[in-house]
Amino acid sequence: MNPLRSTLTKSRLSTRTLLASGSILGATRVSSVRTMQNRAYSSEVPKKSGSGGLVFLTLAAIGGAAGYYYNSTQSFKTKTATPVKTEKKNLDYQQIYNDIADMLEEDPEYDDGSYGPVFVRLAWHSSGTYDKDTKTGGSNGATMRFKPEAGHGANNGLAIARDLLEKIHKKYPEISYGDLWTLAGVCAVQEAGGPTVPWRAGRQDALEAASCTPDGRLPDATKKEDHVRDVFYRMGFNDQEIVALLGGHSLGRCHADRSGFIGPWQEAPTMFTNEYFKAVAGRKWIKKTLENGGWQWVDKNNTDVMMLPAEIYMYNDKEFKKYFDLYAKDEQKFFEDFSAAFKKLLELGVPFKGDEKVYEFKRTNA
Incomplete structure (x- = not known):
């Protein structure tokens, strides 16, 4: 076991004792090693509004007003910039990765102390x-650069991530925003102790707001497992891939002003582990009514930790459940499957030619 993973393991044991005291999980640096696991956990309100967690299953508005109203017959054409064939600066994607990694913990007062979760959510x-x-x-x-899609309820709070990454884009103006946002997601996962995620460049930026997708294409967390399947099957994922992607909820937390829900999915929300699956499978979940009139599941023994309605519906589904249980027992298998599914997700809709270089970025905390 390498030193980082060993430290993460020790941290999982210690976080259980911190639940009642409180602080905000995040990151500090010890020499050159990023140690996100060393912050204490807290139910204290963050000093600054945060990422809203990853919110893979999200409401379009507080209290569940979103609904899933995407019509698969809707069609439109995305106009993108034509790649310039003249000489172009060769981008050092590893250096861009490193610069993003340096941003992750630059504000210890932000949310749980890391911008990683909001970068993953943006990707x-x-x-x-x-x-x-x-x-x-x-x-x-x-297309989230344009007002229509930026204003979708599911994208509440993501201006934080887009604005932060604008600093990187100004330094490397040749990189497309699509490449930058997905690269930031890969960086955030890896720097949090997650698996290596292969990545390719090649996304082209849209030229106009008419290219924005219609609202309602992202999942509604209040709905049941059949709705979740509808949304992810539309993208081309199967049940195993859906559950693997859901494991990204080991990072981040929900915020009432973003999704209508509140709290982290487990006690160390800046560490990428299989703890999310252990929590789903191993804890007693009870319903809690929220101030906005909605409800969520909370851990009976630690009501600051929550699950979205759809997640427990999924766990109670026979086909989904077998993957939850598998990943709760086997972190390495989860890492392998998440890496493959996340790579697939980040490449949806990209017109790759097939000869692009595949990058596997070196971690800055290795």
Whole structure:
């Protein structure tokens, strides 16, 4: 076991004793090693509004007003910039990765102390709009740059991530926003102790707001497992891939002003582990009514930890449950499956030619 993973393991044991005291999980640096696991956990309100967690299963508005109203017959054409064939600066993607990694903990007062979760959420929400039948949406185009899609309820709070990454784009203006946002998601996962995620460049930025996807393509967390399947099957995922992607909820937390829900999915929300699956499978979940009139599941023994309604519906589904239980027992298998599914997600809708270089980025905390 390498030193980082050993430290993570020790941290899982210690976080259980911190639940009643409180602080905000995040990151500090010890020499050159990023140690996100060393912050204490807290139910204290963050000093600054945060990422809203990853919110793979999200409401379009507080209290569940979103609903899933995407019509698969809707079609539109995404106009993207034509790649310039003249000489172009060769981008050092490893250096861009390193610069993003240096940003992750630059504000210890932010949320749980890391921008990682909001970067993963940006990568996910900019990619998860894909429709395999109409071949629209996905990470190609970076259409969340435009007001219509930026204003979708599911994207509440993501201006934080887009604005932060604008600093990187100014330094490397040759990189497309689609490439930048997905690269940031890969960096966030790896720097949090997660698996290596292979990545390719090649996304082209859309030229106009008319290229935005219609609202309602992302899941509604209040609905049941059949709705979740509808949304992810539309993108081309199967049950195993859906559950693997859901494991990204080991990072981040929900915020009432973002999704209508509140709290982290487990006690160390800046550490990428299989703890999310252990929590789903091993804890007693009870319903809690929220101030906005909605409800969520909370851990009976630690009501600051929550699950979205759809997640427990999924766990009670026979086909989904077997993957939850598998990943709760086997972190390595989860890492392998998440890496493959996340790579697939980030490449939805991208017109790759097949000869692109595949990058496997070196961690800055290795």
